[in-house]
Amino acid sequence: MNPSVDALRTTFGDAIGRAEPARDGETIVVVRGERLADVMGWLRDTPGQAYDYLVDVTAVEYRDRERALEVVYFLRSLERRADLRVKVELDPRGELAVDSVTPLWAGANWLEREVYDMFGVTFRGHPDLRRILMWETYAEGYPLRKDFPLRGRFSRAEQVRQALNANPEAHYSLEELSIAEAFDELPAEMRERLRRGERGKLPFDE
Amino acid sequence: MSKRTVELELATPGLDARGQPARVPLVARGSEPGNEPDLGGEHLLINLGPQHPATHGVLRLVVELDGEMVVRVIPHVGYLHSGFEKLGEYRHYNQIIPLTDRTDYLSPMANNVGLALAAEQLMGIEITPRCQVLRVIACEMSRIISHMVWLGTTSIDLGAFTPFLWAFQERERIYDLQEMWTGARLTTSVTRVGGLMADVPDAFVPGLRHFTNTFPNTLAEIDRVLTRNAVWAGRTQGIGVMTKAEAINYSLSGPMLRASGVPYDVRKDKPYLGYETYDFEVPVGEHGDVYDRYLLRLEECHQSNRILRQALDRLPDGPINVDDPRVILPSKSRAMSDMEAMIFHFKQVMEGVKAPVGEAYVGIENPKGELGNYLVSDGTAKPVRWRIRPPSFINLSALPKMAEGHLLSDLIAINASVDIVMGEVDR
DSSP: OOTHHHHHHHHHGGGEEEEEEOTTSOEEEEEOGGGHHHHHHHHHHSTTTOOOEEEEEEEEOOSSTTSOEEEEEEEEETTTTEEEEEEEEEOTTSOOEEEOOTTTOTTHHHHHHHHHHHHOOEEETOTTOOOSSSOTTOOSOOTTSTTSOTTOSSOHHHHHHHHHHOOGGGGSOHHHHHHTTOGGGSOHHHHHHHHHTOOOOOTTTO | OOHHHHHHHHHOOOBOTTSOBOOOOOSOTTOOTTOOOOOTTOOEEEEEOSSBGGGTBSOEEEEEEETTEEEEEEEEOOTTOOOHHHHHTTSOHHHHHHHHHTTSTTSHHHHHHHHHHHHHHHHTOOOOHHHHHHHHHHHHHHHHHHHHHHHHHHHHHTTOOHHHHHHHHHHHHHHHHHHHHHSOSSOOOOEETTEESSOOOTTHHHHHHHHHHHHHHHHHHHHHHHTTOHHHHHHHTTSSOOOHHHHHHTTOOTHHHHHTTOOOOHHHHSOOTTGGGSOOOOOOOSSOSHHHHHHHHHHHHHHHHHHHHHHHHHOOOSOSSOSOTTTSOOOHHHHHHOHHHHHHHHHHHHHOOOOOSEEEEEEEEETTEEEEEEEEESSSSSOSEEEEEOHHHHHHTTHHHHHTTSBHHHHHHHHHHHOOOHHHHHO
């Protein structure tokens, strides 16, 4: 077991949940979501811990619906050559939100965007929380959630219809169009659609 | 009117006076021909990609320019998103291996090894000595071909055509060896959980030995043409600098991290496949610019060649697969004649190899950086979650930071130096 777990318990008390070894020998420690930003800042900046490198951020949803959705942070101390895996458990039926660690590690920026894109977890305080792998107006939901069917939510016909309906200008974000000062020159109707985010319809919406 | 025409009409947002679809000009206001305004202070938005040879795949960059200087870069990724991680949740562990070929398709064998190691870690399988050495050979061959593609395409981006031809010729020789071993040049799928798809054929070892003897000559030629070339140095030195602290903060890995002076290599610091028993050096840069990344990758090719020679010298005889009928398929003749073998064959094909409850993360040093495979199992034959830690995705996220304040032409050099492969960025 990684000695950082004991140090965490003495510093943060009951904000630290269970700790267990993974099958690859590293230690997993579960942290209460409210204290995540403090715990991560402490792990990074305390001499003797010095987890200065964020390896990865991802999420896991289990097939068992009763189990919590986990956001997993892989930390590494480059100086001590030590790894630690921090998890935050979220109730999949409640609000999926956790504090962003992007202020601590710039590398978390895209990783958190990917977790948001794939699982719908909101990261509070993220500077630019947009979809990243799916397009911005993607309306079918969050692909890596267990209730998302492998073939997607829309019928193939609806997917084709949307692909044909796509117009090239819709692929510029409002921010980008404002750089070019082109936003005001768009037809009013397209401006409105862009503002709304131009989403498709789910077949069971109608 | 056919159905398709109706749909296409829907696709046009509006028509102009001549009946042509109205387009929105994405240029600064007032720049119509014949009415050239003073553009001082106005910023220009340009779109680079997704179909642009210098973006190394379907990467799209929206670039804000002040004159020729890059003010901001907004990358758009996801054009090659295939949902591999989702697909993996519906497949047995061995069935995932073909998906890994298609992530970082410039080093498919190393990806196969990464997934197999993670699955074996999860199941607690110890592979055979011959398999270990063959997997090291697979990883180092991948490193060489990946760095050769990087070198060739980057030199073309910066206007040097000849090294491209030399580099691709060497890559072709490795591809021939891969084809000899697996039957495929690109989609190798060489590993299995607990072993390998096949042993190497007889001609493979002399073929690879010949390669390791002649490959340094090509590296020396590339070195002679580029390293002290004034144009090459002028376009790469001091460009896209990441300091040590920034490189760590941006979670860079692989050559990108080491070029900034951080001596972290998974092969040395968290060894797998017995890398601690090989004699090789880890090159580390000091300036963290494009030029250092070039020097570092060139040196890594030399070191990979060294490892390949040592691996060939020590290649032990023996089986390539573990002796465990729950994991490895029995031979065809045994499955047809022995009742027990047939049952194991049936169970493996129909149910797959079951993993115990738990999770395992295994990071390996891929040519692009640290490739992580994170498998979570709930005790069935299919993972609950398969996560790839994509090194070039994370390295690419530092591109806006690196390109700020450089010229547009430097953006091409910086983007090339990241060594992205979109199959892995988008997965």
